[in-house]
Amino acid sequence: METTDKSALQKGRDYAAKNLTPNLEEILGERYDDLVPGMSESLIEWAYGRHYCRDGLDPKTRQLCTVAALTVLGGQTAPQLKINIEHALKSGANKQEISETIWQMAVYGGLPAAINGLNAAKEVFASHEAQ
Amino acid sequence: METTDKSALQKGRDYAAKNLTPNLEEILGERYDDLVPGMSESLIEWAYGRHYCRDGLDPKTRQLCTVAALTVLGGQTAPQLKINIEHALKSGANKQEISETIWQMAVYGGLPAAINGLNAAKEVFASHEAQ
Amino acid sequence: METTDKSALQKGRDYAAKNLTPNLEEILGERYDDLVPGMSESLIEWAYGRHYCRDGLDPKTRQLCTVAALTVLGGQTAPQLKINIEHALKSGANKQEISETIWQMAVYGGLPAAINGLNAAKEVFASHEAQ
Amino acid sequence: METTDKSALQKGRDYAAKNLTPNLEEILGERYDDLVPGMSESLIEWAYGRHYCRDGLDPKTRQLCTVAALTVLGGQTAPQLKINIEHALKSGANKQEISETIWQMAVYGGLPAAINGLNAAKEVFASHEAQ
Amino acid sequence: METTDKSALQKGRDYAAKNLTPNLEEILGERYDDLVPGMSESLIEWAYGRHYCRDGLDPKTRQLCTVAALTVLGGQTAPQLKINIEHALKSGANKQEISETIWQMAVYGGLPAAINGLNAAKEVFASHEAQ
Amino acid sequence: METTDKSALQKGRDYAAKNLTPNLEEILGERYDDLVPGMSESLIEWAYGRHYCRDGLDPKTRQLCTVAALTVLGGQTAPQLKINIEHALKSGANKQEISETIWQMAVYGGLPAAINGLNAAKEVFASHEAQ
Numbered sequence: 013m014e015t016t017d018k019s020a021l022q023k024g025r026d027y028a029a030k031n032l033t034p035n036l037e038e039i040l041g042e043r044y045d046d047l048v049p050g051m052s053e054s055l056i057e058w059a060y061g062r063h064y065c066r067d068g069l070d071p072k073t074r075q076l077c078t079v080a081a082l083t084v085l086g087g088q089t090a091p092q093l094k095i096n097i098e099h100a101l102k103s104g105a106n107k108q109e110i111s112e113t114i115w116q117m118a119v120y121g122g123l124p125a126a127i128n129g130l131n132a133a134k135e136v137f138a139s140h141e142a143q
Numbered sequence: 144m145e146t147t148d149k150s151a152l153q154k155g156r157d158y159a160a161k162n163l164t165p166n167l168e169e170i171l172g173e174r175y176d177d178l179v180p181g182m183s184e185s186l187i188e189w190a191y192g193r194h195y196c197r198d199g200l201d202p203k204t205r206q207l208c209t210v211a212a213l214t215v216l217g218g219q220t221a222p223q224l225k226i227n228i229e230h231a232l233k234s235g236a237n238k239q240e241i242s243e244t245i246w247q248m249a250v251y252g253g254l255p256a257a258i259n260g261l262n263a264a265k266e267v268f269a270s271h272e273a274q
Numbered sequence: 275m276e277t278t279d280k281s282a283l284q285k286g287r288d289y290a291a292k293n294l295t296p297n298l299e300e301i302l303g304e305r306y307d308d309l310v311p312g313m314s315e316s317l318i319e320w321a322y323g324r325h326y327c328r329d330g331l332d333p334k335t336r337q338l339c340t341v342a343a344l345t346v347l348g349g350q351t352a353p354q355l356k357i358n359i360e361h362a363l364k365s366g367a368n369k370q371e372i373s374e375t376i377w378q379m380a381v382y383g384g385l386p387a388a389i390n391g392l393n394a395a396k397e398v399f400a401s402h403e404a405q
Numbered sequence: 406m407e408t409t410d411k412s413a414l415q416k417g418r419d420y421a422a423k424n425l426t427p428n429l430e431e432i433l434g435e436r437y438d439d440l441v442p443g444m445s446e447s448l449i450e451w452a453y454g455r456h457y458c459r460d461g462l463d464p465k466t467r468q469l470c471t472v473a474a475l476t477v478l479g480g481q482t483a484p485q486l487k488i489n490i491e492h493a494l495k496s497g498a499n500k501q502e503i504s505e506t507i508w509q510m511a512v513y514g515g516l517p518a519a520i521n522g523l524n525a526a527k528e529v530f531a532s533h534e535a536q
Numbered sequence: 537m538e539t540t541d542k543s544a545l546q547k548g549r550d551y552a553a554k555n556l557t558p559n560l561e562e563i564l565g566e567r568y569d570d571l572v573p574g575m576s577e578s579l580i581e582w583a584y585g586r587h588y589c590r591d592g593l594d595p596k597t598r599q600l601c602t603v604a605a606l607t608v609l610g611g612q613t614a615p616q617l618k619i620n621i622e623h624a625l626k627s628g629a630n631k632q633e634i635s636e637t638i639w640q641m642a643v644y645g646g647l648p649a650a651i652n653g654l655n656a657a658k659e660v661f662a663s664h665e666a667q
Numbered sequence: 668m669e670t671t672d673k674s675a676l677q678k679g680r681d682y683a684a685k686n687l688t689p690n691l692e693e694i695l696g697e698r699y700d701d702l703v704p705g706m707s708e709s710l711i712e713w714a715y716g717r718h719y720c721r722d723g724l725d726p727k728t729r730q731l732c733t734v735a736a737l738t739v740l741g742g743q744t745a746p747q748l749k750i751n752i753e754h755a756l757k758s759g760a761n762k763q764e765i766s767e768t769i770w771q772m773a774v775y776g777g778l779p780a781a782i783n784g785l786n787a788a789k790e791v792f793a794s795h796e797a798q
Contacts, residue, residue, distance in 0.1 A: 112197060
């Protein structure tokens with residue numbers, strides 16, 4: 013019998029492997045676990061096992077909401093915004109949906125946040141076209 | 144022949160009347176136009192004529208993205224968050240979708256923002272049940 | 275011979291007494307010095323002795339810039355925003371200049387911040403008219 | 406044999422029971438689990454099982470750091486700030502240490518954030534004295 | 537007969553051409569209209585047609601208020617802060633007025649925001665001296 | 668007889684010389700006093716003379732609280748965060764205590780803020796190891 017906890021981490025791992033980047037936990041672990049033991053496992057459990065894989069909202073809408081939030085949180089979250097624009101593409105959102113989400117944030121977070129968000133999107137889209 | 148501009152304000156009025164609150168501009172005007180002449184018209188044009196009625200993203204997803212953004216912007220936007228939870232319901236989102244959107248923001252904006260967002264949602268949902 | 279420091283606190287006291295509220299340090303002291311010894315003196319020195327009384331920008335423009343900043347910092351600074359709207363009036367700004375400053379912040383801090391700012395201004399202006 | 410995950414939730418429950426409020430998960434569950442199933446469990450696991458009970462930093466310093474963070478995040482986190490001032494007292498911090506932590510934040514988050522933080526502390530301390 | 541809307545966009549274009557950068561809309565359009573059709577027009581209408589060209593506050597004070605707001609919004613708005621320092625110079629503010637505005641923000645947004653703002657100003661001023 | 672003020676600046680100078688960087692005021696002065704006359708003196712007085720050297724909280728805990736605050740304030744304060752990680756090391760905090768402080772902020776400021784904070788710590792720690 014599986015405990016609730018166990019499935020939180022396991023569900024997170026399954027979600028990331030299926031929807032995002034198979035080796036996401038490994039990448040995080042190599043970068044951060046030396047400094048903060050268990051950081052990679054904890055992040056996968058919390059973000060993907062405890063949030064993204066929940067019922068009630070599809071992955072694509074979840075990712076667009078994340079893009080919206082990271083846009084209004086400001087340009088300082090640019091690295092995370094870019095990663096989540098990638099994740100939004102992987103979750104089935106197209107470029108227009110992502111751009112529209114970001115631009116709408118001008119209403120709530122102001123023009124600078126929206127413009128910085130569009131700049132991040134342009135970078136991600138350009139790197140895809142260059143491939 | 145209509146100019147692009149003209150349709151921005153008109154489209155905003157049409158969008159608000161159809162999807163949100165028919166007399167939104169009037170409510171805003173009574174409250175703010177004395178202090179800031181033209182504020183109500185300008186808000187309708189910008190928020191609804193220049194953003195929500197754009198192609199490429201449906202009103203319901205737009206509203207969920209707005210709920211996400213207002214959640215991470217923090218508890219100080221509680222009045223606007225409540226209004227946009229109402230607008231999300233009017234745009235076809237159900238309570239679960241709204242609650243999931245808010246709770247997911249714990250990952251990006253931290254637990255306090257998500258908890259304040261859930262409190263706002265509880266208030267809106269309770270006022271609906273009381274009707 | 276006065277030291278530079280000495281004049282920082284003294285200048286702050288003189289500025290507050292002349293331009294704002296004669297007993298500002300006393301009000302702050304009664305409220306906070308028990309918890310944080312010297313808080314009132316330190317605030318007067320820093321805010322008014324080290325900033326507002328500097329050369330190069332007039333008190334009225336300084337206060338409008340403060341109103342702008344507190345508006346975009348969000349509704350959580352509403353108490354300080356109201357105090358600084360009072361200070362802006364005392365520094366010679368009129369209601370229109372204050373309202374225009376706040377509304378313009380919609381461009382940079384988003385609509386919710388600007389609307390919360392206008393609400394704060396309406397409260398301050400109403401309390402003046404009630405006198 | 407316990408899995409890592411299982412202990413994350415269990416450690417969080419043990420930490421909260423020992424250091425904070427024995428029925429914290431229950432209180433959260435009654436308030437939020439209807440809206441967001443599993444929210445209380447998830448919060449205990451993440452905040453207390455994955456963070457506070459970690460090695461390398463004592464609970465008291467952790468709580469003072471949290472008070473610092475909630476202070477600069479602004480007055481909108483006042484409810485959470487008050488709860489964490491309570492938790493800081495329970496973790497062995499005295500009123501002076503808490504007040505000093507908050508006031509220092511004036512340097513980094515500005516005076517309004519620090520003053521709102523002191524107001525929150527005054528409320529918590531007053532409720533203790535009233536008991 | 538001109539509609540109100542029409543003049544909002546037209547006024548914005550006239551304001552930008554006269555006070556800021558004649559080809560601002562074109563620059564924005566080349567950069568963003570492919571991603572977000574109509575973005576450049578919409579920005580000019582909202583920021584300049586609906587805000588800066590309003591009565592009741594002169595362009596120079598408006599720009600100083602914008603510099604204040606972008607300073608407290610944090611270093612992530614550095615690109616926009618630099619552009620608006622340029623616009624403040626074009627609107628008649630001198631270097632001292634701009635520096636004083638930024639430094640005063642240490643009181644409200646904290647020292648890091650003010651220091652990042654001064655760094656942005658130094659870059660803009662240096663690029664002028666290099667010309 | 669020394670005035671209270673005088674000792675505020677002098678105490679700040681003594682604190683910085685003893686605990687941080689002997690020539691901190693000089694470094695700041697060379698960089699900023701031309702733009703904002705007296706900035707370096709004012710910063711030393713406020714941050715170190717009016718805050719860090721106060722009774723009631725030890726320098727090490729003060730620095731960890733500062734690291735916590737700068738982490739949740741977001742990646743835009745990265746330069747100041749790095750300086751204060753250096754100051755925390757000089758105040759007796761070890762790498763683990765600093766890393767734990769930053770990672771805990773994921774609970775309050777969200778994952779992006781914590782990850783950006785860890786990145787800043789990694790840079791500082793790496794520069795020490797390279798020496």
